Structure formats: structure tokens, C-alpha cells
Amino acid sequence: MDFGLSQEQQMLRDAVARCLADTCPLEHVRECSERDNPVSDKVLDALQGLGIPGMMIPEEHGGLGMTLLDAALVAEQLAYAVAPVSFLASHVLAPLALSEAGSEDQKVRWLPKIASGEAHISVAISETVEARDGAGVTCRGGKLDGTALFALDFAGADAFLVADTTGRLHLVPANASGLEKIPLTTIDRTRSVGELRFAQVTAEPLADDSGFTAGRLRDAGRILLAADSLGAGQAMIEKAVDYSGQREQFGRLIGSFQAVKHMCAEMAAHHEPCRSLIWYAAYAYEAMPEDVSLAACQAKSHTGDVHRFVARTSTEVHGGMGFTDLVGLHYWFKRIGFDRQVLGGPESARAEAAVLQGWIKAA
Amino acid sequence: MDLDYGPEYDAFRQEMRLFLKLHGHRAPTGQARAARPSAEAVEWQKLLIEHGYTARTIPRDYGGYGSEPDILKSRIIAEEFSRAGIPGGLANQGISMLVPTLLELGTEEQKRQWVEPTLKGEVVWCQGYSEPGAGSDLASLKTSARIESGEFVINGQKIWTSTAKQADMIFCLVRTEHDAPKHGGISYLIFSMDTPGIEVRPLKTMTGHAEFNETFFSEVRVPVGQIVGERGQGWFVANATLGHERGMLGDPDALENRFQALVRLMKEERIGMGRAIDNSVLRDRLGALQAEVAAMKCNGMRILSNSLKGEPGGMAKLIVKLQSCELAHQISALAIDAMGEMGILYSGSARERMRGTWQWNYMFQLGLIIGGGTAQIQKNIIAERGLDMPREPKLPKISGAAKGTADMLRQKQGSA
CATH class of the missing domain: 2.40.110.10 (Butyryl-CoA Dehydrogenase, subunit A, domain 2)
Structure with a gap:
């Protein structure tokens, strides 16, 4: 029994942290976030050196065959550095979908190229979380029609993995005829999101037509968004503590005032158990697949709530400076805001959790 | 991460389940709040000591079971009592606080005189x-x-x-x-x-x-x-026991049990057309509390693993008292809200629910937020020891002269 990280996991986490500290200072984040495609080739190249793009790809297809907990540790570090790179969809969800439900041909065609950094697949499964009017993709006779919202890691994608209204996943090349790609502007300028419109687009379905694979992606996605929020929250707490240890008012460090101290203590007290919950949920993804959906809903909803509190409280500890662009605290604030909403906000995840344990019947 | 306990511990767990199956009926009922253990509770305590399900690591010479410390076995024992809904060993202040203190700092004579009768519930x-x-x-x-x-x-x-x-x-x-x-x-x-x-x-x-x-x-x-x-060493002696008290107030199994009782209540309590749990606002709050309880359980496992590896508990441990007491209070608050108007009923009333326990808990748990180091003191500890934030500067003592001036001003204002 060991509820904790292995030595290899600690090394992975530290290596990614060092790599990002070297390649991804805030000025670089600022530059990237002002471009249409925020993805930093410099940071991505550095992560390639650690094998990160192939971390979730089985070894026989050129990857490292790591676990979702490993990916969660990487997500946490990426958010800590507010790194403007694709990761969640391109390097975790797409590889997982292809490894767990792709045909041999699909695996051979895509996985080695993803691992080597030559190809990148964006994922759009928002339909399976929140169906809404004017969106939804249907498949008839191998052709897709309709709209998929919130394709993640959108910019520069070579292909899209899209869920239809039945939850089945389809692979669509980025240059498919009849596919329109519309970038969306979100609060978080460190990640790229877009909308896809399909008019009689030829697609290649994954074999699983039960919706199971889309569910697995939703679980994994929620856990990694929670981990992302954890990393951003960690940075915001550290920044608040640092700032309050430097800033003086009324002749003393503001961190010596209990009003400020208690804000920081409350952030830490809510934040730290989230880490344990996320580790558990990520571990459950492979070790206890029957438990993972509930754990993912809990990790997503709880972390979403806690880090909304952390984001605003850390900003307040910084006083007026926290509100400026100068300090750049807003990059983390917005990252947390993004993580909270995507793949279902706290209320939505809790509603799903209630159905999962039979508190109520599905609507 | 590996949440398997392994064959030795699985066997230990099976053994304990068998013990509870065979002897569980001898456990005392409804005496959780009794300060002086009943004869039944004392017998149960002795049986538990004999089998090593309480006082496990206390030497035999002093009336314990005399086993090597094994955090996982202690954990399994707590889990199994909780799972079976059967009370474990006595956990009064003598056992939780005085006994560990005497074992650590008492004289040989004090240990021989007090540990055994305290463990057996004979001395309160x-x-x-x-x-x-x-x-x-x-x-x-x-x-x-x-x-x-x-x-x-x-x-x-x-x-x-x-x-x-x-x-x-x-x-x-x-x-x-x-x-x-x-x-x-x-x-x-x-x-x-x-x-x-x-x-x-x-x-x-x-x-x-x-x-x-x-x-x-x-x-x-x-x-x-x-x-x-x-x-002159009393402060340091007492601090050894305060640590034990903090551990006592943050038991994740207790939180889980309270939470499960709340779920049962919300499935049974009917307001208007449906059960309390059918109300989406109440259900959302229930889900939020459940996630927090899950987080605290995971946090507890992490602390356990840290101590198995001889590593300090760090921030994960510092926050336990603050978070657990608040969470317990929130669980009771939702129970009261879920009962609607019935939520006002107190013990002894017609139509009362669970003998008014939820209202009692709601109030008593507020006491626990304050007692054993107030929430505000806990936050100071988290900030100063966990986050290394600067301490409050010491104010100069109010001098006699200044106090005299303040009193004079107050009198003047009073007479004006």
C-alpha cells in the first residue's frame, strides 16, 4: 500500500518542471498568447526531448506507455508554468482513444507520428457532456453533418476526433472537404479551442459504437483538467505567499497580518486535499476502471470550486497589482476559469455523479 | 500508487471480520456519549485488548496487547469497525491523551500505576x-x-x-x-x-x-x-498530548459515516412530492460534500503513506483539523436543511428524527471548530508553519502609564 508518487513519477514531475522553468518564462507566455495560434514550438520541442508527446502511447507504437497519473503530473506542471502548448487533447485524449478503441491500421498510422511530434489530433467531445441547441454532429452513411463545439488543442491539428450525438467517435482529417474550422476566442489565451462545422464530411469511425470510449475520454479529460487547475492553483498560492512576504504597508510585511495570513491558509487548506483526490482519480483510471467516472466527477467539481476560490483570493492578496496585466497573475486565473467550465462545470459533474450512484435516475 | 494492502494484511482483515462476526453482538450499544463506560463497554474493551484490536502497541507489561507498531493494521482495524458499524476501543481523554503521554514521559511507577486501569476503562x-x-x-x-x-x-x-x-x-x-x-x-x-x-x-x-x-x-x-x-516542563509534556488530540478530531472514517447517514436521511425524508434527495439544490450540496469527504479520505491515505515511509505529513497533515471539523459541521447543516421544517425538532419531541442528533451535532461541531485549537489558530499554524509566512510582530506591552491614560479618557467620556 502506497498512496503517493513513485520515484520515477517524482523524477518525471521534476524534469518537466525544470524544462518549463528554462523554456517558458512569463514573457514567453505573453508573446505566445498574443498570437492566433498560441502554441510555442520552443516549449513543445523541449517537451519532445522528454518524450512527453508520446507519454500515453504504447511502447510498440513509439511511445513511453505511461499512466494517467503520470499525465496528471505533467498537466499540473504545464499549468504551473501556464505553458502555451497543446497537451490534453493532442497528447492524452487522442492517444488514449486510438490505443483503447482504434483499429490496428489507425494505431499504426497515427500513434508513432503523434509520439514523434509530427502529427497532432484535436478532440471534440463536448457534445457528450452538454448537448445544446444548434450543435451536435450526426453520422449517416459515413458522412458527418452538424457542429462540434470546443475542439481542444485546435490550432495546427492534422485531424479531429469528434463525438457524434450517439457518443461514437470519428476521425476526420483537417483538410477534409466540407469541414469548416472556426477558432474561438476564450479567456485563456494559452490554449487553443475551435468550433467545427461539417457538411457531408467523409469520416472514419472508431470501432466502438457504445459510447464507452467517449466516456473514458470524458473521465480522463476531467481528471487532467482538475490536475491543470491544481498546478495553476499551486502557482497562485505560492505567488500570494511570496508577494505578501515582500510587500510592506503600515510599516510591516502584509503577510504578517492575520487577515492576509488566513486568506493564504484557507487557500492551502482547500487546495491540498484536491491533490490527493486527483492522484486517486488518476490512479483509478487504470487500476479501478469501475470507480473512475465517479472519482473523475468529484475531482473535477471539487477542484473547480476550490480553485475558483484560490484564483480570486490570490488576486486579492496581491491587491491592485493582482488586477494588472503587469504581474500577469491573470494567466493563471484564466487557466483555472477554463479548467472549471470545460467538460462540464461543478454542477454538471455533480449531477452526473448523482446518477452514477443511483441517487436519481438519468434525466 | 498502490492501494493493495497485500496478502498479509488481507488475511489480517479477514481475521478481524471473522472476529466481528463472532463477537460483534457483545459490543455495547448507545453509549457513545457516556463518560463513564458501562460494564458492557468495559468487557468489550477487555476483549478488544486481548485480541489486539485496541491498545495494540501498548506493552503487555502495562496492560496493552504489546504488538509492534503497524500503521496499516491500525488503519484496517479502524476501517473494519467503521464498516461494521460496531464501536471500537474506548477513546476517552485518558486513553487518547494521558496514556501516550505517560508512555513517552512518565516514570516507570506512573506507567505501572495508571496505564492499565485507564486502558480497561476502570479509571476515567x-x-x-x-x-x-x-x-x-x-x-x-x-x-x-x-x-x-x-x-x-x-x-x-x-x-x-x-x-x-x-x-x-x-x-x-x-x-x-x-x-x-x-x-x-x-x-x-x-x-x-x-x-x-x-x-x-x-x-x-x-x-x-x-x-x-x-x-x-x-x-x-x-x-x-x-x-x-x-x-517547568509541563508545556512540552502537554504538547505531546495536544498532537494526539488533533489526530482524534480528524478521523476520515467518522466523516464518511456521518456522510452516509446524511445520504440515508435524504433518501428517506420526504418533502412535498418527493424525497429530499430529489431536490436538485439539496442534491448538489450533497454531491459537493461527498467530493470533499472523498478528498479528505484520500488525504488521510496520503498522510498514512507518508508516515509508513517515515516522511513528515507536511501540509496534508496541518490542514486536517481545520477542514474535518468544518466539513462535519456542514454535513449536519445540510441534514437540517434537508428536513425542512422538521429540522427544528430536538430530542424528545414528537416526530423527531434520529433523536435530534443532527441539531445536536450541528451545535456541538461548532464547538469542535472552536475547541482543540480554534479555526483561526489553525490558520495561523498553516500559514506560519506550512507556508512559512511571517509571524505577527509582538506588540509592546501596554505600560501602566498608558493604561492609566486610557482609563482616564474613558472616565472623562463617561461623565461627559
Whole structure:
């Protein structure tokens, strides 16, 4: 029994942290976030050196065959550095979908190229979380029609993995005829999101037509968004503590005032158990697949709530400076805001959790 | 990460399940709040000690089971009692706080005299720490003792002495070194509650019950040998036990049990057309609490693993008292809300739910947020020890002259 990280996991986490500290200072984040495609080739190249793009790809297809907990540790570090790179969809969800439900041909065609950094697949499964009017993709006779919202890691994608209204996943090349790609502007300028419109687009379905694979992606996605929020929250707490240890008012460090101290203590007290919950949920993804959906809903909803509190409280500890662009605290604030909403906000995840344990019947 | 306990521990768990199946019917019922264990509870305690399901690591010479410390086995024991809904070993202040202190810092004679009868529920203790003027700032306590013909002579007052009425003995902090700095002037004494000069007055709380007392000492004479540690070391002796109390207040199994009781309530309680759990607002709150309970359970496993590896608990441990007490309080709050108008009923009323437990819990748990180191003190500890934030600068003491001026101003304003 060991509820904790292995030595290899600690090394992975530290290596990614060092790599990002070297390649991804805030000025670089600022530059990237002002471009249409925020993805930093410099940071991505550095992560390639650690094998990160192939971390979730089985070894026989050129990857490292790591676990979702490993990916969660990487997500946490990426958010800590507010790194403007694709990761969640391109390097975790797409590889997982292809490894767990792709045909041999699909695996051979895509996985080695993803691992080597030559190809990148964006994922759009928002339909399976929140169906809404004017969106939804249907498949008839191998052709897709309709709209998929919130394709993640959108910019520069070579292909899209899209869920239809039945939850089945389809692979669509980025240059498919009849596919329109519309970038969306979100609060978080460190990640790229877009909308896809399909008019009689030829697609290649994954074999699983039960919706199971889309569910697995939703679980994994929620856990990694929670981990992302954890990393951003960690940075915001550290920044608040640092700032309050430097800033003086009324002749003393503001961190010596209990009003400020208690804000920081409350952030830490809510934040730290989230880490344990996320580790558990990520571990459950492979070790206890029957438990993972509930754990993912809990990790997503709880972390979403806690880090909304952390984001605003850390900003307040910084006083007026926290509100400026100068300090750049807003990059983390917005990252947390993004993580909270995507793949279902706290209320939505809790509603799903209630159905999962039979508190109520599905609507 | 590996949440498997492995074959040795699985076998231990099976063994314990069998024990509970065979003997569970002998466990006492409905005595959780009784200060003095019933004969039934004492028998159960002895049986548990005999099988190593409580007092597990306390040496046999002192009445324990005498096993090597094994955190996982302790964890399994707690889990299995909780799972079976059967009370585990006694967990009163004598067992939770005094026994570990004596084992660590007591003399051989003290261990032989007190540990076994305390473990077996024959001797009940109360704790004399807080005073009306010394709460969060415990070290400023004023109850004092002077030495006179080989005895400490104690005068003063303690507050929050739960079970003082039923207790045979008290472990008590008193100021013995009057010239020493405040932390260095305290001694840790143990003495009989039958000693002449002790008066116990029940302290009725907002729950309507007297869960606590005030205890008054006037010329109470205690032989000088009844001290744990040396004179002036009492603060450090007491701190050893405060650590044990903090552990006691943050049990994730207790949170899980309360939460499950809340789920049952919300499935049974019907308001209007449906069950409480069918109300989406209440259900959302339930889900939020469940995620928090899950987070605290995971946090508990992480702390457990850290101690298995001999690593410090760090931030994960520092936050337990603050978060667990608040969460327990929130669970009770939702239970009351889920009952709607029925939520106002208290014990003894017609139509009461679970003997008014939820309202009692809601109030008593507010007491726990305050007691054992207030939430605000916990936040100071988290900030200063966990986040390394600067301490509050010490204010200069209010001088006699300044106080005189302030009094004068107040009088002037009063007469104007």
C-alpha cells in the first residue's frame, strides 16, 4: 500500500518542471498568447526531448506507455508554468482513444507520428457532456453533418476526433472537404479551442459504437483538467505567499497580518486535499476502471470550486497589482476559469455523479 | 500508487471480520456519549485488548496487547469497525491523551500505576488545560501551585473540563515557577478528583446539555511526586498530548459515516412530492460534500503513506483539523436543511428524527471548530508553519502609564 508518487513519477514531475522553468518564462507566455495560434514550438520541442508527446502511447507504437497519473503530473506542471502548448487533447485524449478503441491500421498510422511530434489530433467531445441547441454532429452513411463545439488543442491539428450525438467517435482529417474550422476566442489565451462545422464530411469511425470510449475520454479529460487547475492553483498560492512576504504597508510585511495570513491558509487548506483526490482519480483510471467516472466527477467539481476560490483570493492578496496585466497573475486565473467550465462545470459533474450512484435516475 | 494492502494484511482483515462476526453482538450499544463506560463497554474493551484490536502497541507489561507498531493494521482495524458499524476501543481523554503521554514521559511507577486501569476503562480522566483567561493563549494560564511540606498546593480555575463529574483523576497544567517565562513556568500534575478543595460545576452549553464543566481548585494538596516530567516542563509534556488530540478530531472514517447517514436521511425524508434527495439544490450540496469527504479520505491515505515511509505529513497533515471539523459541521447543516421544517425538532419531541442528533451535532461541531485549537489558530499554524509566512510582530506591552491614560479618557467620556 502506497498512496503517493513513485520515484520515477517524482523524477518525471521534476524534469518537466525544470524544462518549463528554462523554456517558458512569463514573457514567453505573453508573446505566445498574443498570437492566433498560441502554441510555442520552443516549449513543445523541449517537451519532445522528454518524450512527453508520446507519454500515453504504447511502447510498440513509439511511445513511453505511461499512466494517467503520470499525465496528471505533467498537466499540473504545464499549468504551473501556464505553458502555451497543446497537451490534453493532442497528447492524452487522442492517444488514449486510438490505443483503447482504434483499429490496428489507425494505431499504426497515427500513434508513432503523434509520439514523434509530427502529427497532432484535436478532440471534440463536448457534445457528450452538454448537448445544446444548434450543435451536435450526426453520422449517416459515413458522412458527418452538424457542429462540434470546443475542439481542444485546435490550432495546427492534422485531424479531429469528434463525438457524434450517439457518443461514437470519428476521425476526420483537417483538410477534409466540407469541414469548416472556426477558432474561438476564450479567456485563456494559452490554449487553443475551435468550433467545427461539417457538411457531408467523409469520416472514419472508431470501432466502438457504445459510447464507452467517449466516456473514458470524458473521465480522463476531467481528471487532467482538475490536475491543470491544481498546478495553476499551486502557482497562485505560492505567488500570494511570496508577494505578501515582500510587500510592506503600515510599516510591516502584509503577510504578517492575520487577515492576509488566513486568506493564504484557507487557500492551502482547500487546495491540498484536491491533490490527493486527483492522484486517486488518476490512479483509478487504470487500476479501478469501475470507480473512475465517479472519482473523475468529484475531482473535477471539487477542484473547480476550490480553485475558483484560490484564483480570486490570490488576486486579492496581491491587491491592485493582482488586477494588472503587469504581474500577469491573470494567466493563471484564466487557466483555472477554463479548467472549471470545460467538460462540464461543478454542477454538471455533480449531477452526473448523482446518477452514477443511483441517487436519481438519468434525466 | 498502490492501494493493495497485500496478502498479509488481507488475511489480517479477514481475521478481524471473522472476529466481528463472532463477537460483534457483545459490543455495547448507545453509549457513545457516556463518560463513564458501562460494564458492557468495559468487557468489550477487555476483549478488544486481548485480541489486539485496541491498545495494540501498548506493552503487555502495562496492560496493552504489546504488538509492534503497524500503521496499516491500525488503519484496517479502524476501517473494519467503521464498516461494521460496531464501536471500537474506548477513546476517552485518558486513553487518547494521558496514556501516550505517560508512555513517552512518565516514570516507570506512573506507567505501572495508571496505564492499565485507564486502558480497561476502570479509571476515567479529565483534562485540566484551558482557563477562562487562557484559551488560545493557553500558556498564559494562571492556576498556580506553591510547594508546602512536600506537596503542591493548587489554587485556580479550569474550564472545558469534559467528564470532570465522572472522572476519577485529572491531568492538569498549573503554574509552579512564578519567575520563569510563561512557557517555562508550567508543570503537568496528575491527581485524584476526590482531593479536598476541588469543586466541579456543570457548564451548560448551547445544546442544552452540560457536556463540559468548570473546575475550581482551592488549596488542593497534591504530593510532589504526582508530576509528569520535571517542574517547568509541563508545556512540552502537554504538547505531546495536544498532537494526539488533533489526530482524534480528524478521523476520515467518522466523516464518511456521518456522510452516509446524511445520504440515508435524504433518501428517506420526504418533502412535498418527493424525497429530499430529489431536490436538485439539496442534491448538489450533497454531491459537493461527498467530493470533499472523498478528498479528505484520500488525504488521510496520503498522510498514512507518508508516515509508513517515515516522511513528515507536511501540509496534508496541518490542514486536517481545520477542514474535518468544518466539513462535519456542514454535513449536519445540510441534514437540517434537508428536513425542512422538521429540522427544528430536538430530542424528545414528537416526530423527531434520529433523536435530534443532527441539531445536536450541528451545535456541538461548532464547538469542535472552536475547541482543540480554534479555526483561526489553525490558520495561523498553516500559514506560519506550512507556508512559512511571517509571524505577527509582538506588540509592546501596554505600560501602566498608558493604561492609566486610557482609563482616564474613558472616565472623562463617561461623565461627559
